[in-house]
Amino acid sequence: MELMCAIRVIFFLLTTTVIIICLFMESAVVPPKEKIPVPHKMDAKGKMTMKRSLERTRSNILNCDVSNNRSIEEGQLPEGAISHNTVGLTMLISKPSCKALISGKDAEYNEMKTQIFTYKYPYRPKTDYQLVTRNCHNFLRDRGYILNVTSEEIGFPLAYNILMFKDVEQVERLLRAIYRPSNFYCIHVDRKAHFKVKLQIMSIVRCFPNVFLSSRQMKVEWAGYSVLEAEMACMKDLLQRPGWKYFINLTGQEYPLKTNLEIVRILKILNGANSIDATTNKKWKKLWKHLGNPPHKIRTYKGNTHIVACRGFVDYIMNNPIAKDFAKWVKNAVVPDETFFPSLNHNPHLKVPGSALGKTTIASMYTVSG
Incomplete structure (x- = not known):
């Protein structure tokens, strides 16, 4: 009886040892299955x-x-x-x-x-701008930048503001399309942008005398006041550049449908008037109803983040006390930039340069000379 018990114990120990050895060898020979990255759950x-x-x-x-x-x-x-x-x-x-x-x-x-x-990034950029801009002359030539402009364009310079966060290639493609030596270009790079993005865009900017980065960089949050702050940072810098007639704000994900000469001729027809969308639809009151009454009897409007404005309008935004008070008021609004610009443009009693006179034709605007 004791002999049988001893045999069973020995058999159990041998079996356990064999199983442990087999498991060890299997794990050493067969590599673990590679986990497939799944961006999100799918049904x-x-x-x-x-x-x-x-x-x-x-x-x-x-x-x-x-x-x-x-x-x-x-x-x-x-x-x-x-x-x-x-x-x-x-x-x-x-x-x-x-x-x-x-x-x-x-x-x-x-x-x-x-x-x-x-996918967050469908395809990767191919161009190393730190490399291709080492020789600016070759860069401008090889990329096809237009450096010769008409006298009409020279006499009507424009000021552009570009807000960007990523996709340097796309921003450079936009710049190439709108660039003319007679214009000015301020590029605001989001403070939270990747450092490689910042290095690449800095390499591009250094090849142009009339393209520059904004003196202040904001951490831009969608629908927040930081969008308006970034716009105004470039407005302030652009006002230091002389002679330009109109301000146009863009993001890095856009592309023009007209040439610079065509844009100049369209803006000449405006004769100093602004092109700023606005609506008084009641559904948009939710954006600012929690703020109370706006200062200076300003009637609030909802519009587009993109504007085309004369230089006098930009100067008013940056230097007029009424505009500064209103900027403080919209700070806690939802998408404040889409309230700030249209409201200033559609309150006739403020007499903002280039703004609408009221419920009349589009041609009935305040105009500015020069």
Whole structure:
């Protein structure tokens, strides 16, 4: 009996030892499965959408090839595309088909929405501006900047403000389109932007005598007062530059539909008047109703963040006590910049340069000379 118990104990110990050795060897030989990064949880419908997106993307063009007939062969990754492994699928993220987007095809639009909201950065920048701007002359020549302008453009200089946070290539493409030696350009780089973004844009700016970074950088938060602060930082700097007639504010994600000469001719027709959208729709009162009555009997308006304003309007914003009081009042409003600019432009009793006289025609505006 004692012999049988001893045999069972020995057998149990041997079995346990063998199992431990096998488990150790298995873990040493077979590497752990690599976890697939998943940007966010997806249901079955989302997976099907991604599968369809993959099928369409494989036949999409890259770099907006308007021929729209380039195909992607199995196993090949075209230049400008990035492969992402998501929910068990190998997703090929490419640039959109411009021809399909312009023609209004829903499939292309929906695919781009899927890619934009699924991946934070669909494709990476290719240009190292710290490298290509080492020789500014070559940079301006190779990138195709327009350095010769008409006498009409020289006589009507413009001032641009660009707010940016990322995508240096896109900002440089915008600058290349709107740049003329007769204009002035202030670029505000969000204080929370990546340091590489700041270095790249600084490299570009140093190649131009009339392009500069704002003297103050704000940590810009969407719909907050910091947006207006960033705009006003550039306004202050631009007022130090002489001669310009009109101020235009942009973000780094925009592109002009007109040439500089066409813009100059349009602004000449305005004859000193501002172009600032405004509405008194009651639904927008929620943006400022918690603030009480505005100062100086100002009637509040909701408008667009983008404005085209004469120099006198910009000077009024930065130096007039009424504008300063109103800026303090809108500080705690929602999207204060979209209340600040239109309200100052549509209160006739303030007599702001370039502003609307009231409920009359668009041509009925205060004008400024020079």
